[in-house]
Amino acid sequence: MALVTQRTDVPVTIDPELCIDNCTLCVDMCPLDSLAIDPASGKAYMYVDECWYCGPCAARCPVGAVTVNIPLLLR
Amino acid sequence: MLVVGGGTAGTMATLTAAGQGARVLLMEKAHVRHSGSLAMGMDGVNNAVIPGKATPEEYVAEITVANDGIVNQRTVYQTATRGFDMIRRLERYGVKFEKDEHDEYAVRQVHRSGRYVLPMPEGRDVKKVLYRALRGRDMRPLVQIENRVMPVRVLTSGGRAVGAVGFDTRDGSLVTVRAGAVVLATGASGRLGLPASGYLYGTYENPANAGDGYSMAYHAGAELTGIECFQVNPLIKDYNGPACAYVANPFGGYTVNSEGNRFVDSDYWSGHMMAEVKRELDSARGPIYLKLSHLPDSTISKIESILHVTERPTRGTFHANRQHDYRTHDVEMHVSEIGLCSGHSSSGVWVDENAATTVPGLFAAGDLACVPHNYMVGAFVFGEIAGTSAAADVDGAGAPLPEDxxxxxxxxxxxxxxxxxxxxxxxxxxxxxxxxxxxxxxxxxxxxxxxxxxxxxxxxxxxxxxxxxxxxxxxxxxxxxxxxxxxxxxxxxxxxxxxxxxxxxxxxxxxxxxxxxxxxxxxxxxxxxxxxxxxxxRPVAPYVVDVPGFTRPDGVEPEPVERAESSDTAENVANAAVISW
The missing domain is CATH 1.20.58.100 (Fumarate reductase/succinate dehydrogenase flavoprotein-like, C-terminal domain)
Incomplete structure (x- = not known):
């Protein structure tokens, strides 16, 4: 089966300037386990477009680096 | 014993069973701190029967009518009679419920007749409070929590539940559990219908609740019931939060058609209310709206401070993205995708009033267990019941796991x-x-x-x-x-x-x-x-309370249960405190 690279607008964005290296608070809280730490940068990012836009990731972030938007299809 | 799912019901089952000395393994596919249909929190409970404000008999009759008579009243009666003690228990853990100036619970009317809706001013902290209780010093020796582990099958031996198989969703390793008894508390089948947007995870229910327990109970041989009684809810169009007449009603908000006229006679969510909503949507009078724009600015600010903070905090973001404001725009509403959920309707695993399924050693609670319209108080109450029942019935302990x-x-x-x-x-x-x-x-x-x-x-x-x-x-x-x-x-x-x-x-x-x-x-x-x-x-069991204005078509006479002493007395509250701590 073909592997296709496709650009996707993901609802959760994390400001790498603010994100604390290797902190996993947002990653731990996501009910869908859609966030991960990028091993190269140590910063959190959304690695699958699976989101209930529920908000614990943003609420738990101690530095306000996490923004939850509405998925594009619903926006 | 094993508890599958660490939401409202699973957490309460765990706290209760461990409180009675059972060793409990709690498995959660997400993280208990923010898992379950609550995720972020909840603005209030919908079905609190508070002495002096409503009676258990009124509540059971109301749910019986809302579910067209097809209820095992003994199950609903549990939620009705034990809900108040549960509210008190939650308060002792640190959950706040709204009180009026006379220090009485500020219940509001949304149901057809009774007042059961009780706001939780700090509802966003419910899971935090419960998680803290789970991690308390008294619980630590007895409760083991495994987050990010997803069971896929309940194991049975000789027809009895004896454990489960799952896997760690982070490292992929296989997990097998031997358990004396199993409590399933995995929530709704929320990822059944596809939202109109086409976004797989934009469901009304938390999409982590994919119907795991429905499938596991079925494959373990348990009976399920009322599956044809789908969950369909009135929601904001394109956003998966309720338009929330429950919150807006007491402030003067209500549902209207495009002509500005009201068309539902009760905002309580039932299949009949949904039929009225669908009829209006499909008529020349659609679309429909939650009307708030007539309210004063201060009232709208108050509504926003509730609706945009706790249950679905991205709701404000949704409206802001479209430059919509309750002051100028009424909220367009639509119907949700279909799902299975006994919290809202009545599809679930068949349980008796002790949360027992038809498989020995297997118990169910929360949105998964069929106790019609059971909502959050019912999830807590049946979590407590399931914890007690399972802790007293751990005969499956030590059984070898069936290899096949x-x-x-x-x-x-x-x-x-x-x-x-x-x-x-x-x-x-x-x-x-x-x-x-x-x-x-x-x-x-x-x-x-x-x-x-x-x-x-x-x-x-x-x-x-x-x-x-x-x-x-x-x-x-x-x-x-x-x-x-x-x-x-x-x-x-x-x-x-x-x-x-x-x-x-x-x-x-x-x-x-x-x-x-x-x-x-x-x-x-x-x-x-x-x-x-x-x-x-299966026949509808004899009712335990009379339902005014409703005649059972099969003519079966009620069989009243011996009503326990009112839980309102100081002595009983004190006893309850000893048991639950």
């Missing part, structure tokens, strides 16, 4: 890894759930549902060939099999009941009338001896 069942579960979990080029989960799931919408959404007909059933049968093969490359993808592929099981159950149960009942929830276009003569009964389903789905009816 472990192997089958292993195959279910890991097969996609051996065929990584197989169709990916997002496409397969989208297709499956589009068929659910095409063929199962009410109004239902025999031909539509049979065609749906054919699609779900055909997709068994496609699901079997799905490919995955990571533990995370394995979680999603197993979930597709849960969704497919639920779709088949939904189609078969709906086909079986050849009448219309519960308003929109089971509206058969080909059998438009209610047929009390033949269908005043439960429709149950279970796995037959040959492995195929078996449908059966």
């Amino acid at each position: 069942q472990v192997l089958e579960a292993h195959e279910l979990i890991y097969r996609p890894l051996s065929q990584p080029d197989g169709p990916p989960q997002p496409q397969v799931e989208y297709k499956l759930r589009r068929f659910v919408n095409d063929y199962l959404q009410p109004p239902k007909t025999e031909r539509y549902m049979e065609t749906g059933l054919e699609s779900f049968q055909r997709m068994k093969r496609e699901i079997q060939f799905m490919g995955a490359r990571t533990p995370h993808e394995l979680m999603r592929t197993v979930e597709v099999s849960f969704i497919r099981d639920c779709a088949e159950m939904a189609a078969r149960a709906s086909l079986y009941r050849t009448e219309s009942r519960w308003g929109l929830y089971h509206q058969r276009a080909d059998f438009p009338e209610r047929d009390d003569e033949n269908w005043f009964c439960h429709v149950n389903l279970r796995k037959g001896d040959r492995g195929d789905m078996e449908l059966l009816t």
Whole structure:
């Protein structure tokens, strides 16, 4: 089966300037386990477009680096 | 004992069982701190029966009518009689409930007659408070929490639940559990219908609740019931939060059609209310709106401070993205995708008033367990009951695990890894759930549902060939099999009941009338001896309370239960405190 690279607008964005290296608070809280730490940068990012836009990731972030938007299809 | 699911019901089952000395393993596919349908929190409870404000008899009668008489009243009666003690127990843990100036619970009326809706001013902290209780010093020696572990099958030996098989969704390792008893508290089947947006995870229910427990209970041999009584809810169009008449009503908000006229006579969510909503949407008077724009600015600010903070904090973001404001724009509403959920309607695993399923050693609670319209108080109460029942019935302890069942579960979990080029989960799931919408959404007909059933049968093969490359993808592929099981159950149960009942929830276009003569009964389903789905009816148990204005079509006389002393006395409250701490 073909592997296709496709650009996707993901609802959760994390400001790498603010994100604390290797902190996993947002990653731990996501009910869908859609966030991960990028091993190269140590910063959190959304690695699958699976989101209930529920908000614990943003609420738990101690530095306000996490923004939850509405998925594009619903926006 | 094993508790599967760490939401409202599972957490309470764990706290209760451990409080009685049981060793409990709590498995949660997400993280207990923010898992379950609550995720972020809840603005209030919908079904608190507070002494002096309402009586258990009133509540049970109200739910009986809302569910067209098809209830095992003994289960609903538990929620009615134990709900107040539960509110007090939650307060001792640190949950806040609204009180008026006389220090009385500020219950509000949304139901047809009684007042049961009780706001929680700091509702966003509910899971935090419960998690803290779970991690308390008294609980630590007895409670082990495993986050990010997803069970896929309950194991049985000699017809009794003796454990479960699952896997770690982070590192992919297989997890087998031997348990004296198993409590399933996995929430709704929330990823059944596809939201109109097409976004797989934009469901009303938390999409992590994929119907896991419905599928696990079924494969373990348990009976399920009321599956044809779908959950369909009135929501903001395109946003998965309730338009929230429950919150807005007391402030003067209400639902209107495009002509600005009211059209529902009670905002309490029921199949009948949903039928009225659907009728209006499909008429020349659609679309419909939650009207707030007539309210003063200060009132709207207050509504925003509730609706945009706790239950769905991105709701404000949604409106802001479209430059909509309650002061100038009424909120367009629509109906949700279909789901299975006893918290809102009545589809779930068949349980008695002790939370016992038809499989010895297997208990169920929360949205998964059929106790009609049980909502959050009911999830807590049945979590408590399930914890007590399971802790007293751990006979399965020490039974050897059935190897064939472990192997089958292993195959279910890991097969996609051996065929990584197989169709990916997002496409397969989208297709499956589009068929659910095409063929199962009410109004239902025999031909539509049979065609749906054919699609779900055909997709068994496609699901079997799905490919995955990571533990995370394995979680999603197993979930597709849960969704497919639920779709088949939904189609078969709906086909079986050849009448219309519960308003929109089971509206058969080909059998438009209610047929009390033949269908005043439960429709149950279970796995037959040959492995195929078996449908059966069960009579409605004698009522325990009289239902004013409702005559049982089968004429069965009520059998009142001995009512326990009012829990309102200081002595009883003190006793309850000792037991639950």
